[in-house]
Amino acid sequence: MNQAEIRQAARQFAQQEIPFDLARRVDEEDVYPEALVRKFGQTGLWGINIAEKYGGMGGRSVDAMPVYEELSRRLPVLAWLIGNIMLYGNDIIGANGSGDQKKRFLPELAEGNLRFSFALTEPDAGSDAANISTRAVFQDGAYTITGSKMFITGAGVSDYVVTLTRTAPSRYQGITAFVVPANSPGYSASPLKKLGYHGSNTCAVHYEAVRVLPQDILGGEPGLNRGWQHMTSLLNSERLALSACALGIGQASLDETIASCKELYRFSHPNARYQSVMHAIAEMATELEAARRLAYHAAWLVGQDVECLKETSMAKMFTTETAKKIALRGIELLGIEGGLLASNLQRYLRDVLVLTIGGGTSQIQKNIIARQLGLETK
Numbered sequence: 001m002n003q004a005e006i007r008q009a010a011r012q013f014a015q016q017e018i019p020f021d022l023a024r025r026v027d028e029e030d031v032y033p034e035a036l037v038r039k040f041g042q043t044g045l046w047g048i049n050i051a052e053k054y055g056g057m058g059g060r061s062v063d064a065m066p067v068y069e070e071l072s073r074r075l076p077v078l079a080w081l082i083g084n085i086m087l088y089g090n091d092i093i094g095a096n097g098s099g100d101q102k103k104r105f106l107p108e109l110a111e112g113n114l115r116f117s118f119a120l121t122e123p124d125a126g127s128d129a130a131n132i133s134t135r136a137v138f139q140d141g142a143y144t145i146t147g148s149k150m151f152i153t154g155a156g157v158s159d160y161v162v163t164l165t166r167t168a169p170s171r172y173q174g175i176t177a178f179v180v181p182a183n184s185p186g187y188s189a190s191p192l193k194k195l196g197y198h199g200s201n202t203c204a205v206h207y208e209a210v211r212v213l214p215q216d217i218l219g220g221e222p223g224l225n226r227g228w229q230h231m232t233s234l235l236n237s238e239r240l241a242l243s244a245c246a247l248g249i250g251q252a253s254l255d256e257t258i259a260s261c262k263e264l265y266r267f268s269h270p271n272a273r274y275q276s277v278m279h280a281i282a283e284m285a286t287e288l289e290a291a292r293r294l295a296y297h298a299a300w301l302v303g304q305d306v307e308c309l310k311e312t313s314m315a316k317m318f319t320t321e322t323a324k325k326i327a328l329r330g331i332e333l334l335g336i337e338g339g340l341l342a343s344n345l346q347r348y349l350r351d352v353l354v355l356t357i358g359g360g361t362s363q364i365q366k367n368i369i370a371r372q373l374g375l376e377t378k
C-alpha cells in the first residue's frame, strides 16, 4: 500500500467502526477498548513497519503516521494504543531484537496477535529518564528484576513489557532492556485515573523479584547494558508518531469547531458569520497546516536517513501545542456548548493536554532544540 492507500484504509476504519457515541463511551467508561484494537486487524495495517520476510509490509515507522492521524480524528486513545504496539513491539524488536526474538514476535505482531508495552518511566525518572533505579541482578543463570515503573501505557493488558532496568552503575551504559512476559510471577500493573486518554490502561507497575533469562534481554546477551541505545534509536519515530496523533486531534477540533459554529445561533446569526469567529478559525486552520508541514517534513528527513533530532523535537512540541491551542480556542468560540461533557471538543482538549507530556514534555523538547542550536541546558 502507498501512503494515500494507508490513509484511506485508516480513515475508512475510523469512520465505519468508531461512531462518535462509541468514542464518547470509551472516554466515559475509561476501559481499554480491546474490541476496537482487535478489529483494527481488519485493515491489514498492523505490519506497516515490519519487514516483509516476517509477514509485514516492509515500511518504516513514519509510514504509519497517517494511521495515527486518522484514528486520532475519532478516538485519540486508539491511535495511542496502536502506536504503542507498533513502536514498542514492531519497531523496537525489528531494530534491536535478536534473531530469535524477531522470528518469535514479528510474525505475531504483523497479525495483530500480541500486545507490547514499554516501561521506562519511574516515580523518580520521568524527564530525567536515565535516572532509573529498577534493577536486574544476575544470579544462578537468571536475572531478577525488582522495582517500580509509572505511567506505563497498556501495561495491564499487554503480553510483553519491554522493561528498562539498571544492570550497572554507569548512567547511560548501565541500562538493559528486557522483554518481560506480563504473566511472570511478581509482575503486577494497576491502572491510573488521569485527565485524558481514557482507556489507555496507563499503569503503575511493580516488579517483585521477576525472574527473566539472559535470552530475554532485548537483542539477546549482546544487548546487555545497551538499553539506552535501544531506546534512543526510537526517539525520532516516537516523536513523529505523537506528532501525527496531535495533528489528528487538531483536525478533529477544527472540524468540530467549524460545524458547531455554523449551527450555533447568537443574536439571530450563526456564530460562524461573525468576523472575529471567522478570523479565529482561519488562524487555527493556518497553524494546523504549518504544524502538518513541519511534522511531515521531519518524517521525510527520517526517510532520507538524515540526522533530524532538532526537527522531530520541533514537530512534537509544535504539533501538540498547536492542537492544544486549537481545541481550547474551539471551546472558547462555542461558549459552554464546547465545554459540556457531551461535546467532543472537551475530550480532545483533555487528550491533547496529556499528549504534550507523554514522550517528552514540551519543555524537554525545547531543551533538545536549544542544545541542537548550540546552547547549554540543564
Ligand SMILES: Cc1cc2nc3c(=O)[nH]c(=O)nc-3n(C[C@H](O)[C@H](O)[C@H](O)COP(=O)(O)OP(=O)(O)OC[C@H]3O[C@@H](n4cnc5c(N)ncnc54)[C@H](O)[C@@H]3O)c2cc1C
Binding pocket: 117, 118, 119, 120, 121, 125, 126, 127, 128, 150, 151, 152, 153, 154, 197, 200, 202, 354, 357, 358, 359, 360, 361, 362, 363, 364, 367, 378
Ligand atoms: C498518558 C501517558 C502515557 C505514558 N506512557 C508511558 C509509557 O508507556 N512508558 C513510559 O515509560 N512512560 C510513559 N509515560 C511517561 C512520560 O514519558 C513522562 O510523563 C514524561 O517523560 C514526563 O515525565 P514526568 O511526567 O515524570 O514529569 P517530570 O519529569 O516530573 O517533569 C515535571 C515538570 O518539570 C518539567 N521539567 C523536568 N525537567 C526539566 C528540565 N530539565 N528543563 C525544563 N523543564 C523540566 C517538565 O517539563 C514538567 O513540566 C506516559 C505519560 C503519559 C502522560
